[in-house]
Structure formats: structure tokens, C-alpha cells
Amino acid sequence: MQEIIEKLHQDALAQLAEAATLEAVEAVRVDALGRKGKLAEISKQFGRLAPEERARLGKLLNTAKQELESNIDSRIAALESAALDKRLESEWIDLTTPAPGIRPGSLHPVTQVQKELEELFRSMGFAVLDGPEVESEYYNFDALNIPGDHPARDMQDTFWLKDGRLLRTHTSPVQVRGLETLKPPLKMIAPGRVFRNEEVDASHEHTFYQLEGMMVDRDVSVAHLIYFMKTFLSAIFKRDVTVRLRPGFFPFVEPGFELDIQCLICGGKGCPVCKQSGWVELCPCGLVHPAVLRYGGADPEEWSGFAFGLGLTRLAMMRYGIDDIRLFTGGDLRFLKQF
Amino acid sequence: MKFSYNWLREMVDGLDTSASELERLMTIKTAECEGVEEVGAALADASEAIVVAMETMGASHNRKATVETPRYGQKTVVCGAPNCRVGMRTVYLPVGKKIIEGIESDGMLASAAELGIGRDHSGIVELHEPFKLIADHVIEVDNKSLTHRPDLWGHYGMAREVAAITGNKLVDPVRAELPSSDAPIKVTVEDFALCPRYSALVFENVTIQPSPLWLQYRLEAIGLNPISNIVDVTNFVMAELAQPMHAFDADKLHGGEIIVRTARNGEKFAALNGESYELDSSNLVIADKAGAVALAGVIGGAVSAISDSTTRIVLESACFNASSVRKTSSKIKLRTDASMRFEKSQDPANTIRGLKRALQLLQEVSPGIRVAGGVVDAYRPQPAPAPIALNLDWLDRKIGKAVPAVEVRKILESLEFRVEETGPREFRVHVPSWRATKDVTIKDDLAEEVGRMIGYGTITPTAPLAPARVPPANEERAFHHRVRETAASQGFSEIYNYSFISEDRARAFGFDPAELVQVANPIAADQNLLRPTLLAGVWKSIVDNTRNFDSFRLFEIGREIHKDREIPHFTAAIFAKDDGMAGLLELKRLADCLLRGIRVEPAAAQSYEHPQRAGDVYFGDTRIGRLFEFHPRMVESGRAAVLDLDLPLLQKSQPPVARYQALRRFPTSAFDITVVGEARATIGAVQSAIPRSSGILSIDFLREFELPDGRRSLSFRITAGASDRTLSSEEVGAIRASAIEALTRSGYESRS
Structure with a gap:
């Protein structure tokens, strides 16, 4: 079971690395960490294990979840940041444009x-x-x-x-x-x-x-x-x-x-x-x-x-x-x- | 006043200062010089010449002349002068060889004009005396800087200054003595206040002829026109001693008496300049039995003027009252060399010196001339001028430098003040008569004599030891500067306009010229009123600038001038080629920037204003100005909006220092209402129709809309609140209802 957990974890990290949109990231999250996700399914099988084994694998599972969540967050942040950069890139303004409105006058x-x-x-x-x-x-x-x-x-x-x-x-x-x-x-x-x-x-x-x-x-x-x-x-x-x-x-x-x-x-x-x-x-x-x-x-x-x-x-x-x-x-x- | 350097040198013994250095010294120590010019430069190369032979040259008016010159030997020249003849002594100039009508001419024979010694160019110079003329320099002194110095209107006075400056000896040119036998004529001076002294000499066996060249040259050099020997002598003495003189033809005077009297009202006088003047009792005249023969101190008469047939002359050397001469001269608009001198207060003691000097000269220029009898000298003895007590410590404090007593004495004595030592560091100073008429009367005048002669450049600049004080503020001026800065920061350019306007312009701006301040001697007939408004000038500036700009903003701060007071105004204008609304509202915003809380109330338009775009600017109950658009007839190429504010009222209306109010702790409520009014219902009227007492904090205009029937729909946002609680919806509803009720009562139709 430990191998399965580790495989699931590695697969999810690999999918995350490939996710190019926020939607794809969400799909990875749901697939791995959702209520009916793969890691949740695994934990349902813990009931059959000896208490020591259950504790050990539970800890392993939690670590995997936390690492995955953290990676998802940073992936989201990176994607959002890239999206903002892209938007701002299109917001160029020519600062040499003459200012509108009335020019200052003059004193004699x-x-x-x-x-x-x-x-x-x-x-x-x-x-x-x-x-x-x-x-x-x-x-x-x-x-x-x-x-x-x-x-x-x-x-x-x-x-x-x-x-x-x-x-x-x-x-x-x-x-x-x-x-x-x-x-x-x-x-x-x-x-x-x-x-x-x-x-x-x-x-x-x-x-x-x-x-x-x-x-x-x-x-x-x-x-x-x-x-x-x-x-x-x-x-x-x-x-x-x-x-x-x-x-x-x-x-x-x-x-x-x-x-x-x-x-x-x-x-x-x-x-x-x-x-x-x-x-x-x-x-x-x-x-x-x-x-x-x-x-x-x-x-x-x-x-x-x-x-x-x-x-x-x-x-x-x-x-x-x-x-x-x-x-x-x-x-x-x-x-x-x-x- | 022009001074001949050679002339000055004759009276300053051993003067070796160059003319340009002398000009500098005179400027620093005496009076402002305006430059040095060389005259008679050609004289340096000129040589005396005798015409030894002459030949005609066919039909030409020119003739070939052979001349013998002591300096250049024999020369052949082509000469066109009609007066050239064999045996004539004249002047040769070596100007080089050139061919004239086929004949080689080596140099030329010169006229007085060509030599720079006279104006005559009708023929070549004829010498009757040895030729000794040399080039001269003329130093021109600014007349204004001689206003207080009667003595400096003659070369001798300036020579005294020069001698004092350089330390050389002054040489008095007056040497002759006057005969003391009985005078052949009688002089009666009616009022010695107007004519402190009248001296005269009668001459007979007079010959009228041109003056010798040296005399003509002297006069020419300083800008006086040589006329004839007698007249030239009077001018020479005037230029040398500052004593104006006049020569009458004695045979043309009626009776043996000269009377100095005021003119009769309406008395006619024909002057020797060809003009005729009608006189009155403010004019002093010299008269004989038949009437006025001279306008005292200004000009002689035509009838008694010297002519070629004159054989006897009365030579007048008089002193006339400065103020009387000045009044007469400015009244008849005639300033002469004589009047300019007399109006500086001439020295009565100088008349006799003038006669003495003239006697010397006349004997030289009119051979055989004789004095008839003795001098006639009518005067009232003047008290000697009071001596001036001069404390030398006071003098040092005044100048800011310790000047040794011996130096003070030396300076004053070199200027012919007489100095007595009356105590330790106490002088009593006697002023010479030529400085005492007006110029030097108090010790401060002596401080100037000492100061200028030691040289102001020798005084060390010193900071005064005075307590520091904060100067009183000039709030008005500071306010004007703030207004200027505000206007300029909003795009307005400052202009200055003249204070003068025309009668037509005044009427165009609603003023009766009779009510305005009028200039008695305007620069032009159409600038004879002082501006009672800045609008006329600003209007002209607007129209002028439309030629160069499609839109602009300008302003002026200047004084309206009314009979009883001057009122500083601020007038700003915006010109644009649009519908004119933006300009008016921008000016209203400017007014609000200058004084928060102004309002504009529509008012009946003046003729120069747009009939539908004029209003008064108010702060509280005080009308402080006007906002309007110029009538399109007056500014045709676009729209010109104008704001005109009374600056003292604007300044007085400035809000007092703000009092802090606690920040609102409870939320406010806002609701919109829309009302419909007549086509020209105003936003301001709607706003003021809503009573402010019922918790309403502000009423802000939102938008307007014109209904198909032409009526005006206006929307406002009303904000209400209380300082101690949040208003309930019932309370807000009541406020709204009462606002609508008030509007309905005022005739508006509610649309919300």
C-alpha cells in the first residue's frame, strides 16, 4: 500500500507540473485530494490494517497530501502571476504623450x-x-x-x-x-x-x-x-x-x-x-x-x-x-x- | 552743453590731461559727460596759402589756380569757388591728386565747412590774420546734470572745476576795465525781484562784418551758429561766462531810456525769430518809449535787431529772475540759450564781468569801435549770502570717512569758497556769488563738494549699525501676488495695459467722460482719460491676440482710477472658438479658487455684454465682481468670457482661519430628486428653494435634460444626516417629502 500511496503522489505531482491552466490544476486537485479522490479512496482501506501499520501509513498519506496541496498552491500562484504579467504586458502607455488640459500661464x-x-x-x-x-x-x-x-x-x-x-x-x-x-x-x-x-x-x-x-x-x-x-x-x-x-x-x-x-x-x-x-x-x-x-x-x-x-x-x-x-x-x- | 577742450585749456594753466581723460574726470567729479568728439580734424594738415595765378578752364565754372604754401610749396589745384582770386590768402588742404575736367588737381582750397570751423561752404576761406587754428575736442555734458549749476553753463565755470580737479591754476579771461563816465542812456527797472540787475554799455562806430575765423570756429565747435561779429561776441561771452547778453541797434530804440517792466495784457511783440507773440502781465519785457524791444531773458525783438547798417549798439548784460524767465519761456514754448541759463538762477554779479569781457572782444572784432560814455548799472544791492557753519565731525559722519581738515579747506578753496576756522573742527564757509543763487545754501551742499572732490570711490562701503526689525507686512501686495500665482497656475498669462483710454472707449463701457479723471496734456487726443475699468484694455488685448491664437487665457491686475479713489482690480478672460460656455464656467471655477464659496447671480447685461450671459459675482451679500461674455459684436472671431473682480473686496471676503469641526460619526443618507421648471429655471434657484434646516447636508446638481416642450428638467442628489445618530428611513422620507413640498411651493414640478 505504501507503494500505491507513493505512486499516486508521484503521479499527481507529475500531472501538476504539466497543468498549464487553473482548470487543469483544479482537475489534478480533485483527482488526488477530492472527497472522492484517489488518496481518499486509499485511506478507506486503512481500516483493515494493524494499528501500528495504520498509523505509519496515515502519516505517510498526510505528508503526501500536504506536499501536494502546497505544490498546488504554488502552481496556482505561478499561473496567476503569469496571467497578470500577460495582461499588464498589453497595458503599455506612451508616457511621452502630451498631458491633456490647460498649460500653465505666465507672469509678466x-x-x-x-x-x-x-x-x-x-x-x-x-x-x-x-x-x-x-x-x-x-x-x-x-x-x-x-x-x-x-x-x-x-x-x-x-x-x-x-x-x-x-x-x-x-x-x-x-x-x-x-x-x-x-x-x-x-x-x-x-x-x-x-x-x-x-x-x-x-x-x-x-x-x-x-x-x-x-x-x-x-x-x-x-x-x-x-x-x-x-x-x-x-x-x-x-x-x-x-x-x-x-x-x-x-x-x-x-x-x-x-x-x-x-x-x-x-x-x-x-x-x-x-x-x-x-x-x-x-x-x-x-x-x-x-x-x-x-x-x-x-x-x-x-x-x-x-x-x-x-x-x-x-x-x-x-x-x-x-x-x-x-x-x-x-x-x-x-x-x-x-x- | 558742449565744452571746447581748447577753450578750457586757455583758462586752466598748464592743463595736460587729454580730452578723453578729462571727460572721465568731469563725469566722476562734476557732471555727466556724454562723449568726446573731435572737431576741425582737417586743420592738422592744413596750410596757409596765397593764390599766385589763375586760369579759366573753357566753359567750366572751375578755374585752375596756382597757390604758394609755406608748408607744401607751390601747388596747382582746380577750384570752383566764386571768391577765389589772385592775391587772396586762403587755406590749402593736401587731399591728394585727382584729374578734374582733364586737369590734374593736387589738393584743394578749403571752405570753412570743409575745414570744420564754420558752416559757410559758398566759397573758400579768406584769411585776414595769421592762420593758427588747430583741431579741437568737444566734450558734451548732459544738460540735466547742470540743472543746479548756473556757473557751469559757461566754459569758465567748468574751467574752475577742471582746475580744482587737476590742481592747475585757473586763469580769468576777464581783464578789461569799464569806463566810469556818465552813461548815455537811462535804465529803469520797475521790479528788482524780477530783474535783480540790468547793466549796459553803449558802443558807437560799430562795423558789422563776419567774425574772425577763430571766433567763428569757437562758436561752431560748440554748436552755436556764427552770424556777425557783434552777435558772435554776445554768444561767445555767454558760452564763456554763462552771462547771456543782447545787443540792440541803438538807433532803432525810441527815446534815451530802457525800461524793464511787465508786459501789458495783450501787448504784441515781434521777436527776431520772425514770430509774433501776444504777451500778458506774467511776461517781463525790455521796453523803450514805443513798446517792448525784447522779451527779458528769452529773445530780442525784430525791430531793434542788429543789421548790416547798424553803427551804434546798446549792449545789455542783465540778470533776470529764474522763475519769471522759465514761466515766460514755457508759456510761449520757446527755449533759447539765454532762457536755459537764466532759469538756473544766474549770478547778478556776473553782468559787469560780461560787459568787461565783451568790451575786450569787440575791440578786436570791430576795429575802431568806441565806448560811448560809461556803464549804466541798475541793481538793488543784495545781502551777502549767509555763511554756512560746517562741523567737520558732522561732515565725516555724513560722508562716512574721516577727511582731514586741511583737505576739506583745500577742496573748498579750490572751488573759491572762502573758509574761516571758527573753532576746533568748525569752519565757517562763505559761498561764492555764482554758487549762492540757489545751488549751495546748507551744509549738506558742502558735503557734496567735499565728497565729489575726494572721489566717492575712496569711501569704504560700511554696513550701518542699526537694530534688526521685522518690517510691517503689506497684506494687500501679498494678496495680489497670490491672486497672480493662482491665475497663472491655471493657464492665464499676465498682461499690463495702459492707464489711458479714449472718450469713445469710455462711453462704450458705460462711462460718461465728464465723470472720469481727465488728462490736461494727453500724449494723444484719444488717450485723454484715466481708465475707470480694466475691461477696455483687456477687450483690446483679446481682440489683438485673436490674430495670433485660436484660444487663450489672460489676466491683468491694475488700478481702476476714479475721481475719488484708485481700486485695484483683477480681470481675467478666456477666448475660444466654441459656444462660450466652457470659458464662463472655467472663469467661475477660477473665482471659486480665489475665494471658496462665491456664487454668480444672473443680472441684466450691459451693452458690451452678451445679453443672456452676464451675472454678478457675490460672496455672501457682497457683490465683488462680474462674470460675463463679451457681446459677440465686440469679439467677432470667437467667444470671450470675462471675470472682473474688485481686489479689495475679494481680499476682505477671504474666509477667516478655519475652525475644526468634529468628523461625522454616523452614516449619512442620500436620495435623488428631479424637478421640472420653466425653460430658464436655474440650478441655483432650485438649490436655494430647498430649506437647509431639516438635516440636509448638501444638494449637488447631477444632470439636466430639456423636455420636448422646452421646459428644463433638473436632477439633484440630496445628502442628509445627523451628528448624533443615523437617520431612520422614516426621517429620511420626511426630509425628502418636505424638500419636494418646498420645491412644489416654489412652482417646480416634482418628477421623482
Whole structure:
């Protein structure tokens, strides 16, 4: 009987090895291990055996059953796995297919430069202020030490409004507004839209963007101004820049400067961008004029400060290599989608 | 303002700095230079020449001339100049040999224009004096950077700067003395505030003729047009000393008196530029008995102008009030070399210097000229400018560098400030008259003088010692940036539009131009209003971009400008060539992304809106904007949906920080209902017709269906639940019944 058990066991294992489908595996299982299967039939004959013999063969039979069941399970798992692999094989997707739906839009290049500068200045402790685009003559001129008959008014062609107000010609009015609201000591910037009554061409616009900056504290000096300008210009251009101050006249600063940076294209050797001078004029700046401090309610004997004006539109032109200023306000998506 | 390098060198003793280096130094220490140009380059090779023989060349207007030159020997040239004659002294240029009409011409005889010393090209130069002209360089300085420096509108002022920069000695060109006998004319200044000083000299036996070449060359080099000896001298003195002058033909003045007065209202004035001006009492004039003969500080009159027959002149050297000149000049829209100088506040002390210098020059350019009598000089004595107390410790703190007292003194004195030491590290500084009119009045101005002369490049950048502070937040700006990011992430591209719109455009968008802010001096007649809405600009951007794109999304953040305030708005648009529905709903979704919980309520359309596709955007009871499609008449090639939001209202409506609510512990129940309403029954109206109080948690729209009779069938899924138990089927049934009842009451027909 032992031989029969072993033969049945071996036969079943051989059939299992040949079973290529789950149905075939099930047939082997039913044939060998089913209630009326061959191994069950064998066990019915155990009743006639001596107890020791019955125990021995019973153990043998159980071992055979367990081995067979285990083999059946792994055969099923292998077949299922193969079937899954086969199905997945047919589920290939071309991942280079363009994604459906709307593409991301874009932020205006001036917005991007402005936002970056706002974050930069905030990180250095500067408050970000806003001022009105329609400004009073007082804030745009008088409070900046530019009285009515001052020839400096000709330096900026002004859009006057019929009600006597004007469109701000610079962001500088926010200097006095900032002094009034924040009170010294203060550090502030004011980015925004400004207007000049100028004919428009590739390098002139009547509408453009500036960023005003001011620090007022005790004993602020030219040395401090140079330090700040150099520090944040290096951050803006993401490299160490060399700056140079030279005299410049702006009634709301004294002394007043034009700040040049060493040409980033040629490194100061001279090239067409810097007109062979090695320097590129970047922004006007200076120490806040005592009259402006007084207009803003600060005592110039107690407080002093520096101020500067950066051309945001100009910075955006430099950064992206834009050669026509009219594109900024042209609303042409062929241009704007590039950023 | 153009500066002649040779001219500056005459007044700076021993100046050996090259023109280009000087340009650099002037830029760093004084005023912005815009470049150096060489003039009269041809002079380097030119030689004086005498015409020794001439032959005609058949019918040609050209003639063959033989000239003797000290530098190149005898030469034969073909010359077409009508004034060429034997015995004439002229200038030869060795420009090489070429055959002209069969004759070999070796070089040429030159006109003033060909030499670069004048504009005359009607004939060759005739020399009356030894030929000593040399090439020059012209340094151009940006006028804006001279706005505050009346003294730098003349070469002598710049020569003073150059001398201070290089350490050379300044040489004053003014040497003549004025006769002190009685003046032959009388001058009456009605208001010394408008004319602080009026000085004049009368000359007789005047000869009007062209100026000598050197004088013409000087003027030509700096861009002034040589006219005649007298006029050229006035321009020369102006360019040298910054003192504008004017010469009247003395025989054309009526009466022996010059009156400086304001013009009568309506007074007519014929200027020497050929224009006629109608004046008013804001204009200052120089008048004789018969009327205005010059517009003070701006332009002379036609009647009394110098002509070829002039033999006596009144030479005016005056100082006029800057603001008055500026007003007159901008009112009649005429800026002259004189007005540009006067409006910078010229030095009254300079008028006499101008006359002295002119006297010297006139004697040279008009042989036989005589001064008639003495100088007339009307002025009100001015108080000396107050000295400025300068504490040197303050100065060091201002500049951020310790500058030795001896150096401060040296710098100020080189610029002709007078320095007194009044105590330890205390100076009292006296400002020279030419800097005192407006430019230098406070110690900060002196800090600039010292700073620029030591060179700002010598100052070490230093971090300020200030306490660190967290700057106050700008919530509004941060919010705008968030809105921008949201829009851009959903496919919208940011545009910027101008703040100006036309009256037609304003009307098209429902505004009365009279109610808008108007520009007094618009850049163009159709940009005379400030935008009360962003819609006009966005509309134009949509139309423009339809030429290049079949579909696009754009937005703008900008300020609406109203008479009483500026309101930042967010305006977004979607254009597509479809039925327009998707664009409107996408914009509604964008609005919901910006502010969860907005709703749109249909509203009557404006004329520029699609009559059936316009609604107000609400948050709670606040109307925060508008959602609509442009009227197809306005955007013809497709559909353009627009969302326009008031940013301050949008920001104010942002929900407060969320409060946590316990998660629901008991299951909810859902059931669907379908109602039929009129053809234009809205989903929103159905949703709001169902009362929310009876355990209903949400009412979600499922689908719609149009019935054959045109009515609208709408299906919703209602979810109900309670926080403390699972609702029984009886309770759910009651909720359903009451919802249907409410809908029926509102006129809907239930279909479930």
C-alpha cells in the first residue's frame, strides 16, 4: 500500500507540473485530494490494517497530501502571476504623450522682477509700501524739494490732470508718504507704475515701473549707501558687482549721485553695451535732502537717510535681453508667454 | 552743453590731461559727460596759402589756380569757388591728386565747412590774420546734470572745476576795465525781484562784418551758429561766462531810456525769430518809449535787431529772475540759450564781468569801435549770502570717512569758497556769488563738494549699525501676488495695459467722460482719460491676440482710477472658438479658487455684454465682481468670457482661519430628486428653494435634460444626516417629502 500511496503522489505531482491552466490544476486537485479522490479512496482501506501499520501509513498519506496541496498552491500562484504579467504586458502607455488640459500661464516679466526684489528687500528689513498713481503736486514735487518754478520740473515731463493733480512721474512721492506713516527709523521700498509725457519708441515709454527705496536712521552716511547698493545689486544680479558713484543732481537728495555698475558683459574692459566706458548707469541715489525729511516730519538734525530709485522695467529689459520697451504694455501673448 | 577742450585749456594753466581723460574726470567729479568728439580734424594738415595765378578752364565754372604754401610749396589745384582770386590768402588742404575736367588737381582750397570751423561752404576761406587754428575736442555734458549749476553753463565755470580737479591754476579771461563816465542812456527797472540787475554799455562806430575765423570756429565747435561779429561776441561771452547778453541797434530804440517792466495784457511783440507773440502781465519785457524791444531773458525783438547798417549798439548784460524767465519761456514754448541759463538762477554779479569781457572782444572784432560814455548799472544791492557753519565731525559722519581738515579747506578753496576756522573742527564757509543763487545754501551742499572732490570711490562701503526689525507686512501686495500665482497656475498669462483710454472707449463701457479723471496734456487726443475699468484694455488685448491664437487665457491686475479713489482690480478672460460656455464656467471655477464659496447671480447685461450671459459675482451679500461674455459684436472671431473682480473686496471676503469641526460619526443618507421648471429655471434657484434646516447636508446638481416642450428638467442628489445618530428611513422620507413640498411651493414640478 505504501507503494500505491507513493505512486499516486508521484503521479499527481507529475500531472501538476504539466497543468498549464487553473482548470487543469483544479482537475489534478480533485483527482488526488477530492472527497472522492484517489488518496481518499486509499485511506478507506486503512481500516483493515494493524494499528501500528495504520498509523505509519496515515502519516505517510498526510505528508503526501500536504506536499501536494502546497505544490498546488504554488502552481496556482505561478499561473496567476503569469496571467497578470500577460495582461499588464498589453497595458503599455506612451508616457511621452502630451498631458491633456490647460498649460500653465505666465507672469509678466516686470511682475517677476518686482516680486523678486520685494522678497529681497523684505529679507533685509525693508517694508513694502504703495502709493497712488494719481498724485498731488505736493507729494510729487513740492515735498521732494522741487518747488513750482524749479527747472528740475522739466527733467520729468509730467501728465497733468484737469483737476490740478498729476500722474506720478516717479515713485519718490512714497518717500514722504513713508516718512509720514512709518516714522523713522525706517527702511522701505515702493515699487509701482509711473508716467512721463514722452513720445514712445523702442527705448522710451510713457508708462513704466520703478522701485523707490529709502532708509532713515541716525547718522546714515554715503558709506552706508554704497554698502547697501552694492549688497542688493549683487543679490539682484546674482554675482559680485562693482559700483561707482558720481555726482548727479536730484533736488530731493543731497549729495545726489548717479550709480554706475561695472559692465557685466565685458567686466569693465569696454564693449558696445557699456559704450566702451566699462560702466553702465543703473540708478540715481543720494542722501535724503534735509528739506524732504522736514516735509516728512523728521528732524534732519536727528535723522538722516539715503534713497534710491531703480528702474524695474529697465532691470527686466537687462535680465531678459528685451530690446523694445513697448512690448511690456503691448499685451501681446506671443511675448508674454515666454516668461 | 558742449565744452571746447581748447577753450578750457586757455583758462586752466598748464592743463595736460587729454580730452578723453578729462571727460572721465568731469563725469566722476562734476557732471555727466556724454562723449568726446573731435572737431576741425582737417586743420592738422592744413596750410596757409596765397593764390599766385589763375586760369579759366573753357566753359567750366572751375578755374585752375596756382597757390604758394609755406608748408607744401607751390601747388596747382582746380577750384570752383566764386571768391577765389589772385592775391587772396586762403587755406590749402593736401587731399591728394585727382584729374578734374582733364586737369590734374593736387589738393584743394578749403571752405570753412570743409575745414570744420564754420558752416559757410559758398566759397573758400579768406584769411585776414595769421592762420593758427588747430583741431579741437568737444566734450558734451548732459544738460540735466547742470540743472543746479548756473556757473557751469559757461566754459569758465567748468574751467574752475577742471582746475580744482587737476590742481592747475585757473586763469580769468576777464581783464578789461569799464569806463566810469556818465552813461548815455537811462535804465529803469520797475521790479528788482524780477530783474535783480540790468547793466549796459553803449558802443558807437560799430562795423558789422563776419567774425574772425577763430571766433567763428569757437562758436561752431560748440554748436552755436556764427552770424556777425557783434552777435558772435554776445554768444561767445555767454558760452564763456554763462552771462547771456543782447545787443540792440541803438538807433532803432525810441527815446534815451530802457525800461524793464511787465508786459501789458495783450501787448504784441515781434521777436527776431520772425514770430509774433501776444504777451500778458506774467511776461517781463525790455521796453523803450514805443513798446517792448525784447522779451527779458528769452529773445530780442525784430525791430531793434542788429543789421548790416547798424553803427551804434546798446549792449545789455542783465540778470533776470529764474522763475519769471522759465514761466515766460514755457508759456510761449520757446527755449533759447539765454532762457536755459537764466532759469538756473544766474549770478547778478556776473553782468559787469560780461560787459568787461565783451568790451575786450569787440575791440578786436570791430576795429575802431568806441565806448560811448560809461556803464549804466541798475541793481538793488543784495545781502551777502549767509555763511554756512560746517562741523567737520558732522561732515565725516555724513560722508562716512574721516577727511582731514586741511583737505576739506583745500577742496573748498579750490572751488573759491572762502573758509574761516571758527573753532576746533568748525569752519565757517562763505559761498561764492555764482554758487549762492540757489545751488549751495546748507551744509549738506558742502558735503557734496567735499565728497565729489575726494572721489566717492575712496569711501569704504560700511554696513550701518542699526537694530534688526521685522518690517510691517503689506497684506494687500501679498494678496495680489497670490491672486497672480493662482491665475497663472491655471493657464492665464499676465498682461499690463495702459492707464489711458479714449472718450469713445469710455462711453462704450458705460462711462460718461465728464465723470472720469481727465488728462490736461494727453500724449494723444484719444488717450485723454484715466481708465475707470480694466475691461477696455483687456477687450483690446483679446481682440489683438485673436490674430495670433485660436484660444487663450489672460489676466491683468491694475488700478481702476476714479475721481475719488484708485481700486485695484483683477480681470481675467478666456477666448475660444466654441459656444462660450466652457470659458464662463472655467472663469467661475477660477473665482471659486480665489475665494471658496462665491456664487454668480444672473443680472441684466450691459451693452458690451452678451445679453443672456452676464451675472454678478457675490460672496455672501457682497457683490465683488462680474462674470460675463463679451457681446459677440465686440469679439467677432470667437467667444470671450470675462471675470472682473474688485481686489479689495475679494481680499476682505477671504474666509477667516478655519475652525475644526468634529468628523461625522454616523452614516449619512442620500436620495435623488428631479424637478421640472420653466425653460430658464436655474440650478441655483432650485438649490436655494430647498430649506437647509431639516438635516440636509448638501444638494449637488447631477444632470439636466430639456423636455420636448422646452421646459428644463433638473436632477439633484440630496445628502442628509445627523451628528448624533443615523437617520431612520422614516426621517429620511420626511426630509425628502418636505424638500419636494418646498420645491412644489416654489412652482417646480416634482418628477421623482
